[in-house]
Structure formats: C-alpha cells, structure tokens
Amino acid sequence: MSTTQATRKAPPVRPGDRVFAGLSTGAGILILVILAGVGIFLTAKGIPGILAKPDEVKSGQHFLPWVWPLVYGTLIAATIALLIAVPVAIGVALFISHYAPRRLGQIFGYLIDLLAAVPSVVYGLWGIQFLAPHMVPFYAWLNKHLSFIPFFGEPSATGRTILTACIVLAVMILPIMTAICREIFLQTPRLHEEAALALGATKWEMARLAIFPYARSGIVSAAMLGLGRALGETLAVAMVLSVTAGEVTANLIGSSNPSTIAANIALNFKESTGLSVNALIASGLVLFIITFLVNFAARALVERRSEFSGAN
C-alpha cells in the first residue's frame, strides 16, 4: 500500500495546459477589468464636467440643475414604456406558451423575436415618419375629453411627443420581456397545471393558480430588464423628440417635452467642446449608475431563485 502511495507522482503539468488555463482565466479577468474601466474612465472624464462653473458650459447651468430634468425625463419615459409593455408582454408570452397551438407557438415566438432584431435607428425613422403623424388625432381626442388629467394638456401639432417616444420604447422592450416570460411560463411544472385543470379550473384559473405564482419573480426581473433597456435607449427617443433642452412638465402630449439623458447626449455631443463634453460624459455616468443598479437588482432577483435559469 505504502509503496504504491509513494510511487504515484503528481500528473505532469503540460505547458499547453498552463497556457490554455492562463488564456481562459485571463479572458475572464479582462471582462471584469473592462467593466471596471467603463466606470473609471467615465468618472475620470466626467468629474470636470460635474465641477464646471455655469459660464464654462454650453447649458449655462450648474451640473445638478442641468441634469435633473434629464433624469426626470429618463425615468418618466422608461416608466410609461414599462406600463405599456408589461401587460402586453405577459399576454403575448401566455398566448405563445399556453394558448397558441404548440407548433405555431414556436413560429409566433420567432416573429416576436424579429422585433428585437430591428435596429434602433429604424425604430426612430418609423417613430418620426409613421407613428408620430398617426398619433396627432388621438392626442387631440385625449386633450378634448381627458384634459382634466394633467398628463393630457395642450396637444402637439406634429405628434413628436414624449408619449410617442414611450410607445416606441415599449415596442422595443417588448421582445426581451416576452422572451423571458415565455421561458418561465413554459417551465411551470406540468403537474401543477394538470392538477389545477383536474380540479375543474378553467384555463385562466389554471394560469392564476399554477403559472403566475410560479413565474412571479421571473416576471418582475423581466420587467426590470425591460426597464434597464428603456432607460438606456438612445436613438429612438432622440429622433422622435429632437429637443436639445428638456424641461420638467407633466404634459405628455405637448410640443415642449422632457428629454432623456441618452437622447440629450446623442443630440448635443457633436456640437459640444471642452467642458460641455465632460458634462455630457458625467450625465452618461449618471445613466450608467441608474441602469447598473436596475440591472443589478434584476439579476440578483433571478440569482435568488436558482431553479430558474436559461433565459437571459
């Protein structure tokens, strides 16, 4: 016994193995470095913009009063987009996973995924040239009948309003939310569904009793991922609104609109120089922190339920 123990040597470490392990580990660590680099470089370039005096930047304002309306616009646009998209996404996911015939369901899934493949500049074009003009009569109607709600004040004549931008955003975040919800709905234990049906539940009662309780945290994280997308989406909002300075207003269908951080950067970056660029980068840092927190929370929620994995 002892002799065999003594003669067994550790397996030789081959140079090929060492190189390969080093390469893989290095690549993994590089990703962490890149993520840290995003934060560090934005901070390094952004701090002069935060500290800039009003007469040194194009906006003529201190950083906080300048960035606040943009944060307001970003949050309000993303929230409304989410409010529009979540019910539709749950409905579409439920339709694909449980209502459509199984074979057709997969094809329908591909169709919805196609929406995710459309580049954001195409959404922007569609928003300006198709959606905005078609929304004008609807906004006039909203103003005529619902003007006691502060959201529906004096309507814009072009239809290029924050609400139009929100609808475009809602369409853009729909596919990812649908994909995640669909994935979780399909993972509902078959026995739970069949037990509900065997007790005489209708299909909707089955969904309420078996699918939704199981999928709740997944739906929440899908919504938060959608929120992250909506917060960071740039071009569609920039093209639809095309305002250089946003303002804080409750009117969602007016001609003067709140702008979002991302859209503001895209619209102003070309003409800015010196400290104004730093201020834009600092606003980008604010956006990065907001989306990072939202995504972090969403992922932490998914991690906590380790049974659910697969959708990303």
Next chain:
Amino acid sequence: MTTTLSRPVDVFDELRGAQLPSWGPRAVFGLAVVVGVGTYFLGLGVFRSVVLAWFICLSVPLWSLAIEGKRKATDRLVTTLVTSAFGLALLPLISILWIVISKGSKVLSTEFFTYSMRNVVGPGGGIYHALIGTLLITGAASVMSIPIGLFTSIYLVEYGQQNRLARWIRFLVDVMTGIPSIVAGLFAYALFALIFGDGIRLGIGGSVALSVLMIPVVVRSCEEMLKLVPNELREASYALGVPKWRTVAKVVLPTALAGIVTGITLAIARVIGETAPLLIIAGTTDSVNMDLFKDRMATLPVFAYSSISSPGFPPGPSIDRAWGAALVLLIIVMLLNLIARLVSYFFSPKGER
C-alpha cells in the same frame, strides 16, 4: 349495460351545464374580420375599423356570460385579451417592415451601393462609404470580442465552474448586457480622449464600444452551448490520456461548434445595428475611409440617422436615402438572424434540435 351506454351524452350535458356552440367564437371572429375589412373599404380608416372589429370580438365573453356563467365568461374574456395582445404586438412589426420596404426599395440601385456621398448635393450618391465603415468596424469588433468571449466561456465551463471568481464573472457579464449603448460609446470616447486628446473620432473606437456590447452576448451564448456538451465525451478523452487543453480544443469545441457559430452570428446581428456609440466615437463623413485608426468613419446606422436629422436642402432625396440605408441595414440584420437559425438547425448534433 346497453341503456347506460346509449345515453352517456345526455348525462354529461346535464352535468356540464349550458355551453356556447363550438362554432360560436369562430363565427364572431369571422364576423369581426368581415366588418373590419368592410368598414375599411367603406372609408372608415384603418385604426377605427380595427377597433370596431375588436369590440365585436368582445361580444363573445358577453354572450358567454349570458349562457355559461361568470367563470367561463372570464376565461373567454382572457382568451380574447391574450390573443389580441399578440395581435397588438404584431402591428408594429408589420407596419415597420411594410414602411421600410416600400419607402426604402425606391432608392435601391447600383449607384446606391457603389457611390459614396462625396460632393453629392441633392439626389444621387450612395451608401458605399457607410457600408465599408460598418463592415470594417463590426469586423474589428468581432475580432476583439470573439476570442475574449469564447475564452471566458471556456473558463466558466471548464475551469472556474462554481468557484467564486466564476460566479462573479457570470453575474457581472449578465449586468454588462444591460449597459446602455450610448454609455459604451462614451467609454470608448473617454478612453481614446485620454490617450489622443479631446475631440477624437476614430473607427477603432467604434469597434471598442461595440465590443463592450458584444462580449457579454458572446459569453452567455457560448457558455450555454459548452454546457450542453455531455460530460462523457470529456471523460472518454481524459481516459485516453489526452491533456485537458487538447480535450477542450479537439472534443468540446467541435461538438459545440454549431451552437457557438449561431451565438456569435446573433451577437454580430445585435451590434451591427447599433447607432448611438458610433455616433459618439466614429462620427460621420461623406467620403470612403478604409483606415480604422485614422479620422471619422461613416457607418450605415449613423448614415441613416444623420440623413434624416440634417437632411440639407431640398430634404427629399436625403430622407429617401435614409430609408434606403435603413432597408439595407434591416436586410443585413435579418440575413444574419436567418443564417444563425439555419446553422443551428442543420449543423447541431442530433438530438439537440
């Protein structure tokens, strides 16, 4: 025996209660379609006829409420709502495809693909410079992202598995998928501005920005594919005395190749349409620029954006070119998606389809 067998249907009917005829919902749906199409041709407008047809569909739950009771009526109402949610989601897709194809196909010509915008005022000109820029920048981004992404996924599956570093990488890669594209552009700008000074515009900067967006997508899809490779294959290879790195290179990667190619193609399709980061760091120009490391570089999405945002005078031809560029971009992205699906369909190992 015979008597009970001859009358089971009636027994069930008594137990089941009243029901809508099975053709009921279909008949109402058909009626809704007919009314919708009819009123559209009578000149009611698309929006109003669709809404009218939808309200007709809502009569199914009401009918059911009268005959079948509340529970069944709710069920039918939800069925109607869920189905119309799907229809609602399809509307923008159809409308986008229709408008891009109808407006974009007007400008497609040989000139559109082979000329740049240099010295073009008014009609004419093309997207040659933007096409070259998109291919170069996306190509360079792929060259950077694919090795990093692939090796990271190899680390996650073959080396790290469940240790702390691997768990952190996995978590942060997931978070990284949510980085806004404009932030990636600002990062690339901040990086190159620190090296080369302010106001820098470089093609390669666009590639760096796109890599930040592309790497997490590559890592996630490759990791999923490597995980699907059965452990028996690895163990058989080890049992023959093959070192670990050769096992990964010769056994694991070839087995997962179809899935990896699919994932990478989808990742390219995702970043090739990105506009915001390229607007920040690559800028736009009217001439052909083949040098990634020098000067501004036009790309398709930025070309489409700047053609519509600053069309010049008269604006017509420029807006037409924007639609043309959007159509070309859409075709490229759809083709990449199609290729990805075909590769995974035809080349994945049997049993995984």
